[in-house]
Amino acid sequence: MNATNNSFVKGVLLTAVVLLAGSAFAASKGSMELLKPATVAGTQLPAGNYTVQWDGQGDQVQLQIFKGKKAITSASAHVVKLEHPLPENSVVVTPNTDGSRSISRINFGKKDFALELSDEGAGSGASGGAAK
Numbered sequence: 001m002n003a004t005n006n007s008f009v010k011g012v013l014l015t016a017v018v019l020l021a022g023s024a025f026a027a028s029k030g031s032m033e034l035l036k037p038a039t040v041a042g043t044q045l046p047a048g049n050y051t052v053q054w055d056g057q058g059d060q061v062q063l064q065i066f067k068g069k070k071a072i073t074s075a076s077a078h079v080v081k082l083e084h085p086l087p088e089n090s091v092v093v094t095p096n097t098d099g100s101r102s103i104s105r106i107n108f109g110k111k112d113f114a115l116e117l118s119d120e121g122a123g124s125g126a127s128g129g130a131a132k
Helices: 002-025
Strands: 028-034 038-040 043-045 048-055 060-067 070-081 090-095 101-107 113-117
Touching: 028 090, 028 101, 043 070, 060 113
Parallel strands: 038 101
Antiparallel strands: 028 048, 038 043, 048 060, 060 070, 070 113, 090 101, 101 113
């Protein structure tokens, strides 16, 4: 009987560990719409709809931006807690000295956090052909 109890407890613990590990490494995702072209980590994104997927633990994450199923670019981001969730998705852009614009923050509607993109590489490699 004792061996049976030990096996049961080990089975339950193993299941719990697998479930926790799966959720810890599961990527999160949301959507983003750009009304005008903007740059992320040196890659210019045309206006349009994108999927944002991020992975990481704590407040530092690595995000990828997809157009359909194609990965377009990736960047490091910082998870910022919001006091009040915003009603809808939004993107904060910052103007660059060359006239281009870089994404500095992605807000997800009804979520209590946002992703702030680190500005390393922002605007680098951008050609002056930004559409107006």
